[in-house]
Amino acid sequence: MKRIGVLTSGGDSPGMNAAIRAVVRKGIYHDLEVYGIYNGYAGLISGNIKKLELGSVGDIIHRGGTMLHSARCLEFKTPEGQQKGIEQLKKFGIEGLVVIGGDGSFQGAKKLSEQGYPTIGVPGTIDNDIPGTDFTIGFDTALNTIIDAIDKIRDTATSHERTYIIEVMGRDAGDLALWAGLADGAETILIPEEDHKMDQVVQKLQRGHERGKKHSIIIVAEGCGSGVDVAKEIERLTDFETRVTVLGHIQRGGSPTAFDRVLASRLGAQAVELLLEGKAGRTVGIENNKLVDYDITEVLSRKHSIDRQMYKLSQELSI
């Protein structure tokens, strides 16, 4: 193998730049040429491709976002789109590809692999919802952004009987909400993996209130409905005052944490390692703090689940 490519796709996550840097530097360390594909699969189709040098990835390890930009691309879901992409790769003489992204990005990587093109998936998403790895790139940073916001809310207005509701990202996965809730001692955590009865939520608020608690914090994963709706329901069932914060896209940004930079560096380098070993159609991950890799088709067929022991702990500690 002489020449490899790298792209980022889907929603961006902090640490993607560190992963790109690792792909480039690990590649060059092994005398490969590394090409950057800009704007995800859209750029792959259109041939928005440039050679990257050591200097191209200087001073990016600590930056949020992705220097290769990202985009969603409907055309690449079609066989024609995929064919165009492979043609571009051949045109540039790129023999293997590293795709950094989430679920949807891996679907594209799978297609390329099925058509005989060596592709490795690197899990980059703040949602932590990809099987085959304990942590995805960006999760730790998003988590710290969330707890920083909740810490600020804690500071304020301890004088009122108020219920603060924080809506965090996570359409299908409650990891951000669960970890943030545990890290911040939230009274209640609403995640899509669990059924929640609002009357139980309210009962807990009332118990806390009777015990003299000045304020309560409820974390809602967006997959459980909007924070505003939860607030309305609480105000309907009680006379507690509520305040809603929707963190939104700030969760995707920020300089990556040390953990995410190290994870991204390890996974990016490992993807190159696999290409060098002639592997294809794999995803890399970290399990038990060790590097692992799996068949991408198998990973996409598995379903992410939350850590039930941690969920139980969050309930025991928030009595």
Add this chain to the structure above:
Amino acid sequence: MKRIGVLTSGGDSPGMNAAIRAVVRKGIYHDLEVYGIYNGYAGLISGNIKKLELGSVGDIIHRGGTMLHSARCLEFKTPEGQQKGIEQLKKFGIEGLVVIGGDGSFQGAKKLSEQGYPTIGVPGTIDNDIPGTDFTIGFDTALNTIIDAIDKIRDTATSHERTYIIEVMGRDAGDLALWAGLADGAETILIPEEDHKMDQVVQKLQRGHERGKKHSIIIVAEGCGSGVDVAKEIERLTDFETRVTVLGHIQRGGSPTAFDRVLASRLGAQAVELLLEGKAGRTVGIENNKLVDYDITEVLSRKHSIDRQMYKLSQELSI
């Protein structure tokens, strides 16, 4: 004067603790006894009052919120409520009072002064909407919280034609929105002091789009309507995708910035200075980086206004 009191009232703001600390330490430096009144005017009425020592204000200068707690109190708006408060102060032998808070808190301080009770107002609110001072305690911290959030949003999704809308606090005052917009190079800033035409907002977005801008940031002070409404209007008039972030109560929290701690220390100490000089019914402030004080009735009759030169600059730099 032998004994003074201090209370915080209304919405809390970062730096209130530093102001309390300054009142206590400056008082003790001048051999006064200093009493803390808890829960604002409600605690004044109920006599929730305790003596504070040097050690009581140890390790609080860097903490958000207020160690004396705060509350809104309807009863204190009545002459009977005020009378109860004065009786408590007399019962405890407190001869002068420092009130840290915003507009509403100053109304209470004015009433006490009118009834012959020496009271000094210290401007503490994130909104920066109090006349008689260039800056209020908490404004600088809230501002940095906002720009930190916007910086994170900048990191993300440069690949889509997206308009990010950030709703910040400021019911009647656009200072937070204006400064944040200038500090973050926002394309558009919507403040209550100005009339805004949505078609002009949209034209500017379109001009930027044509020039190749990938994303735009619009900052909306809550006094101009909700961020969600602005987003709906933009999506109605254009085909731009929008994303809304409502920062909410995180703007009130956080460890105060150096500027707010220094400002709070200076204003808190100056309030004690005025009491020692036998002054009453005054507010302290900083103008032109120098300590000033004004008659509280006059301050309450004036209207806060934004810096028009800065607003003009924000428009020139966001072409």
Add this chain to the structure above:
Amino acid sequence: MKRIGVLTSGGDSPGMNAAIRAVVRKGIYHDLEVYGIYNGYAGLISGNIKKLELGSVGDIIHRGGTMLHSARCLEFKTPEGQQKGIEQLKKFGIEGLVVIGGDGSFQGAKKLSEQGYPTIGVPGTIDNDIPGTDFTIGFDTALNTIIDAIDKIRDTATSHERTYIIEVMGRDAGDLALWAGLADGAETILIPEEDHKMDQVVQKLQRGHERGKKHSIIIVAEGCGSGVDVAKEIERLTDFETRVTVLGHIQRGGSPTAFDRVLASRLGAQAVELLLEGKAGRTVGIENNKLVDYDITEVLSRKHSIDRQMYKLSQELSI
């Protein structure tokens, strides 16, 4: 078991408060009474012991330091000191003890266990140098403090041919230096687990210089000698200008990261779980992201080692 105690000992680390909180709340959840022992083993000997309630650990999960304070205590290294401690525990009716701290603290816990007193060790130190756990409480926070400092240094003075030398903590363990170096793309990482030849360090600087690098970053674990000495040696061997930063005790402070808070919560709760199961003389830890526990004597006999794969990666990526 009806009543347990908890103490922190040795150098403090961010997350200790979250661990204390978990011990208290998990204990109360299981109807135990939980007593806090202040000032480490010194307070155990002198009987500086108070009952902790749910409210005692309110609003501390996000605070650096330890609410129980910590101290080094020579007396507890003697059998007499240990006997005094056990007598105090019996006097208070405390049947099991959780000790949060590092190496030295575990020695004390081992002694108590050997004398028949049920004690569980929870690894709390920023150095990450305790066997029986992949991560110690405080490591992740210290790491992020370090990379935040290095990021700031990156910003500055790219115009000069300068070598920035950052001295970080780690007397016997290079984990902080290694992870920080990997996370920040440092050119060279000097750790006590490796032999370093200054002429090789200098050669690498010169190679980078020839390739056009404007600045280089060298991270030195304090166990490898002082940053100032490294700087002198480089200035002796080359004509590069150097700048030294000694981060010192800021590495021990700061609000704990999400990772440290979650880790501390899990480990603190697990220590209580073990006491409830009748175990004694154990340490808790996290390995492969799962809770584990080991015999404390065995843990103290093992030697911490760095991850050689990561060290190799740091060299490959810093070409």
Add this chain to the structure above:
Amino acid sequence: MKRIGVLTSGGDSPGMNAAIRAVVRKGIYHDLEVYGIYNGYAGLISGNIKKLELGSVGDIIHRGGTMLHSARCLEFKTPEGQQKGIEQLKKFGIEGLVVIGGDGSFQGAKKLSEQGYPTIGVPGTIDNDIPGTDFTIGFDTALNTIIDAIDKIRDTATSHERTYIIEVMGRDAGDLALWAGLADGAETILIPEEDHKMDQVVQKLQRGHERGKKHSIIIVAEGCGSGVDVAKEIERLTDFETRVTVLGHIQRGGSPTAFDRVLASRLGAQAVELLLEGKAGRTVGIENNKLVDYDITEVLSRKHSIDRQMYKLSQELSI
């Protein structure tokens, strides 16, 4: 005037990028062409000059350092060097120049002005030691970096009788030390503008110790000698344990605060305004929160002084 230039010189400071951005955008707003001169006066002499567009200054307002790089340049101190610079400016058709930097940079600007070349100085340095402005660009950010470090130190080791000594920047100016000390409630502040007797410093430590203080913080401006020397002296005179932190170059970095970004934007734009008005040989500044400008020769002849009222306050509050 059709074409102007901008350069940064000397030690960099956070906010310089925001100032560059303001020069470019304000210039373009008034239909000027704006050229960036790279590497300070060295680049001016060698003709390292490029045209800047709106897009050239996109996404830099929040970045530390300076995109134009900076350098110290001995040659520009000679009339020959200055002549070469003016020739380059003429060659590029640049009719006016904005110089962003400190004291030394202003000397160069003064020379250019004396030789008939219209130059405006914008004060950018973390030291806040330039007359003609209440604040320099970068001061507020450096200050917040310092207090963030001291806050972390506060967290730690409250159990020992320790004296923490923090060495901060400021060779001739004590502003950083004074403001940081006031903002963090430091026990003692050593600044070059004051004579300090170590026996008085020690007496204060001992008074605090007797009153039960667990730890003390001393801030030393580098102009007063090294933190290490202060520590040695304290250990010689007392039996207190000391810990030294030398913050070093982290004080120059970091994303600029809101205050610095706004200040930089206002001053950068004002410099362009002055050039448009045909002024030359001026410095811009902010006094009393209003824009001002002064003759550069006069500014360089004045001496910066600290705010004595604030110094007195710092002593009253640290009893």
